[in-house]
Amino acid sequence: MNELCFTPARKLARLLRTRKLSATELIKAxxxxxxxxxxxxxxxxxxxxxxxxxxxxxxDRSKTKTLLGGLxxxxxxxxxxxxxRTTFGSLVYENxxxxxxxxxxxxxxxxxxxxxxxxxxxxxxxxxxxxxxxFGATRNPYDLSRTSGxxxxxxxxxxxxxxxxxxxxxxxxxxxxxxxxxxxxxxxRPTPGRVPAWPAANAWDTLSVLGPLARTVDDAxxxxxxxxxxxxxxxxxxxxxxxxxxxxxxxxxxxxxxxWSRDLGGLPMDxxxxxxxxxxxxxxxxxxxxxxxxxxxxxGASEAFETLRALSFLGRFGPLLDEHRDKxxxxxxxxxxxxMKLTPERIARGHALRTELFHRMRGFLERYEFLVxxxxxxxxxxxxxxxxxxxxxAKMGNYLxxxxxxxxxxITSHPAISVPAGFxxxxxxxxxxxxxxxxxDVAVLQLAHAFESETNVWKRRPALA
Numbered sequence: 001m002n003e004l005c006f007t008p009a010r011k012l013a014r015l016l017r018t019r020k021l022s023a024t025e026l027i028k029a030x031x032x033x034x035x036x037x038x039x040x041x042x043x044x045x046x047x048x049x050x051x052x053x054x055x056x057x058x059x060d061r062s063k064t065k066t067l068l069g070g071l072x073x074x075x076x077x078x079x080x081x082x083x084x085r086t087t088f089g090s091l092v093y094e095n096x097x098x099x100x101x102x103x104x105x106x107x108x109x110x111x112x113x114x115x116x117x118x119x120x121x122x123x124x125x126x127x128x129x130x131x132x133x134x135f136g137a138t139r140n141p142y143d144l145s146r147t148s149g150x151x152x153x154x155x156x157x158x159x160x161x162x163x164x165x166x167x168x169x170x171x172x173x174x175x176x177x178x179x180x181x182x183x184x185x186x187x188x189r190p191t192p193g194r195v196p197a198w199p200a201a202n203a204w205d206t207l208s209v210l211g212p213l214a215r216t217v218d219d220a221x222x223x224x225x226x227x228x229x230x231x232x233x234x235x236x237x238x239x240x241x242x243x244x245x246x247x248x249x250x251x252x253x254x255x256x257x258x259x260w261s262r263d264l265g266g267l268p269m270d271x272x273x274x275x276x277x278x279x280x281x282x283x284x285x286x287x288x289x290x291x292x293x294x295x296x297x298x299x300g301a302s303e304a305f306e307t308l309r310a311l312s313f314l315g316r317f318g319p320l321l322d323e324h325r326d327k328x329x330x331x332x333x334x335x336x337x338x339x340m341k342l343t344p345e346r347i348a349r350g351h352a353l354r355t356e357l358f359h360r361m362r363g364f365l366e367r368y369e370f371l372v373x374x375x376x377x378x379x380x381x382x383x384x385x386x387x388x389x390x391x392x393x394a395k396m397g398n399y400l401x402x403x404x405x406x407x408x409x410x411i412t413s414h415p416a417i418s419v420p421a422g423f424x425x426x427x428x429x430x431x432x433x434x435x436x437x438x439x440x441d442v443a444v445l446q447l448a449h450a451f452e453s454e455t456n457v458w459k460r461r462p463a464l465a
Contacts, residue, residue: 001029005162006461009071009219012165016069016112023056023070027114030072033465034116034163040144040464043157044074045135046085046118055114066112067226071165073108074117076155078125078170080199081105081115089123089132091327092320103198103234104168104210104227111226119167120154124317126332128178128376128403129387130154133329137383140182141462142429146380149182151175155213156183161465166214166223172309174376174406176211177418181375181431184460186220186448187213188417189410191439195227196234201316203235207308207410215458217419217449221245224441244442249449254288256447259364261295261373267404268394270378276422276430277374283454284372295371296364298408300353305411306400307342307350314339331386331399354411361412362438370447371435374405375418379428409433415441419448420457 004012004026015021031049038044052072059070080086080098082105087093101109109115120138122130130153131137138153140146141160148157152169156179159167169176171189180187192206212223228242260281263269284291313335320328321336328336365371377391387399396402409416414435421432432451436444452458 001032002162004029005033006215008216009165009214010222013067013069013071013222016071017065023059023114024053026070027052027056027072027116030116030163033161037161037163037464041139041141041148041157041161042136043119043138043148043154043161043163044117045077045120045154048084048115048117052114052116059112059114066110068108068112071113072116073113074119074155074158074164074167075102075105075115076152076167076169077118077121079105079168081118084115084118086118087134089121089125089134091133092324094134100199103196103231108226113226116164119152119158121151123329123332125151125170125172125175126329126335127151127387127399128174129385130179131383139383140380141464142184142427143380145382146428147182147383147385149179149380152187152213153179156180156185156187159183159185159213159215160462166212166219168210168227169213170208170210171410172208173305173400173410174403176213177375177406177416177431177433178403180213180418182380182429184420184429184458185213185215186217186417186419186452186458187211188220188224188445189415190224190228190441191238191415192413193236193238194441195224196229196231196237198231198233200234202312205312206236206413207312217417217445217452218249221249221445238439245445249446251446251450252288253447253450256289256370257368258284258289258291259294259368259371260284260291261293261371264373264405264408265295265298267377268392269374270392272379272424273374273377273430276424277432280421280432280455283451286454287450292368294368295373296361298357301357301408301411302404304350304353304357305407306338307346308354309400310335310338311342311347311350314342334398357412361414365414365437369437369443373433373435375431375433377402377405379424379430405433409435414438415444417444417448419452421455422457423460
């Protein structure tokens with residue numbers, strides 16, 4: 001039963017479609033794994049075993065064949081699920097039960113996914129450390145004293161532990177890539193618009209995106225094939241269908257130019273991260289890539305990101321401040337208040353800087369097809385620490401500063417993936433970030449798959465799983 005939970009999702013779907021495995025048998029295996037492991041990590045915060053079994057039995061009676069065919073899913077607790085408690089990790093919405101499903105819940109349900117629960121997230125997804133006053137903290141499966149990252153920390157920990165075959169997540173600053181990195185799974189931030197979002201407070205927002213987490217890049221692509229594709233309710237959604245991610249990811253990378261960056265232009269980096277990643281540089285040479293040390297100019301990235309994030313927080317959560325200040329964590333209050341301080345000139349400058357950063361990255365990736373760089377600037381830190389105050393002797397000014405290695409990429413709007421790369425001497429996971437050309441999501445997945453196939457770091461499971 002345990003091995004069934006660690007079988008690749010694409011293979012499980014094939015077994016389900018050919019009736020060599022029943023949805024009921026599969027769901028029972030995942031329920032048993034959740035009951036055994038989840039109390040140790042606190043990744044799933046709403047658990048629906050009876051509902052999932054009822055749906056599995058109905059699928060087993062049906063002759064309809066679907067893409068996902070009975071695979072379980074537990075949605076991030078920021079994603080509205082009709083009739084199922086959705087708290088956003090906040091005391092403000094502690095007892096909220098939505099009356100409609102999010103678009104991806106509709107889409108994955110139609111593809112045959114079975115809702116098994118909800119995964120933990122920090123309050124409103126704010127911060128790359130998963131804890132909140134509703135459910136507590138999610139712990140790292142490889143070291144229970146450490147954080148799982150965030151904001152999709154519950155999803156990443158659940159996938160790493162075999163409690164789910166894959167999971168959805170969202171990423172504004174680092175929220176798919178950082179937990180993927182910290183939990184030794186793949187976390188993919190697609191090009192904005194690749195996975196549509198509805199309902200959304202701002203339908204035109206392209207800073208935050210939805211994407212997949214999985215133990216392998218191939219399974220991340222498989223889930224993305226069901227998540228992606230246009231929808232008229234999401235005006236920024238891309239027109240390409242999700243089926244573009246269904247094809248095999250194998251590709252010849254001989255003579256492909258790759259830019260290697262140790263610190264994205266001088267960001268403070270923990271030596272443990274640098275040591276692991278330096279040991280993996282040879283992999284890209286072995287794949288036939290032409291690897292140069294180079295990086296784009298990220299001037300203005302922090303100003304642009306902090307400005308536009310603050311504006312987003314003001315729009316989404318500003319109305320809560322007067323009535324619910326006592327229920328909001330300090331960093332959420334700070335980010336809303338940063339939005340209140342913005343002037344029209346600063347907002348205009350933030351958009352202008354973002355445009356410049358996009359074009360600088362676009363031009364850079366005309367010379368190189370990929371940028372390879374760190375995901376996070378330090379390994380998983382103690383779960384009791386809200387956010388790191390220092391990295392390699394450099395002080396962090398706010399709760400966002402330690403995420404620059406991810407949010408520098410966010411502000412350029414280019415697709416990026418975190419792939420397992422190795423472990424520190426203490427046994428803490430370290431991922432590598434691969435960034436590709438705008439809308440070249442398939443190419444990013446292809447290089448990530450090639451790297452993963454060479455290293456096989458993803459095969460190292462947490463001892464508790």
